[in-house]
Amino acid sequence: MPLDVTFQIEGLAKLQRELKQAGEDTQDLKTAGKTAARIVMAEAKRTAPVRTGALKRSIRTSVTKKNVGILGGKAVVVPYAQPIHWGWPKRGIRENPWISRAARVTEPQWLPGYIEEINKATAKVKGAPGGGSR
Numbered sequence: 380m381p382l383d384v385t386f387q388i389e390g391l392a393k394l395q396r397e398l399k400q401a402g403e404d405t406q407d408l409k410t411a412g413k414t415a416a417r418i419v420m421a422e423a424k425r426t427a428p429v430r431t432g433a434l435k436r437s438i439r440t441s442v443t444k445k446n447v448g449i450l451g452g453k454a455v456v457v458p459y460a461q462p463i464h465w466g467w468p469k470r471g472i473r474e475n476p477w478i479s480r481a482a483r484v485t486e487p488q489w490l491p492g493y494i495e496e497i498n499k500a501t502a503k504v505k506g507a508p509g510g511g512s513r
């Protein structure tokens with residue numbers, strides 16, 4: 380089972396619905412998500428535990444208009460990603476949440492740009508402070 384670490388921006392789904400209703404495109408949010416994901420992924424690859432390198436090579440991003448995620452592992456090739464990341468006490472495997480840590484460590488690099496894009500998108504919505512006039 381692949382490892383999936385996702386960070387949620389509170390109110391993002393509502394903002395996207397309002398933008399859609401206002402006829403605005405949310406592509407800028409997806410672009411901001413891709414930028415953030417690349418930053419986190421680079422750090423996750425740099426700090427991933429390595430024995431064979433398969434786990435490190437399996438790290439990738441998943442970006443949609445609503446979600447940004449960093450994935451690690453693949454069900455058949457690297458099924459051990461989740462136990463390595465989250466731990467498996469019954470098997471004596473301690474957690475090593477390198478992807479979560481990568482997101483926290485790089486937050487100062489990706490969060491300001493993401494917030495800026497959210498603020499720009501919000502400003503387009505009628506009724507928002509500084510919002511559009513539709």
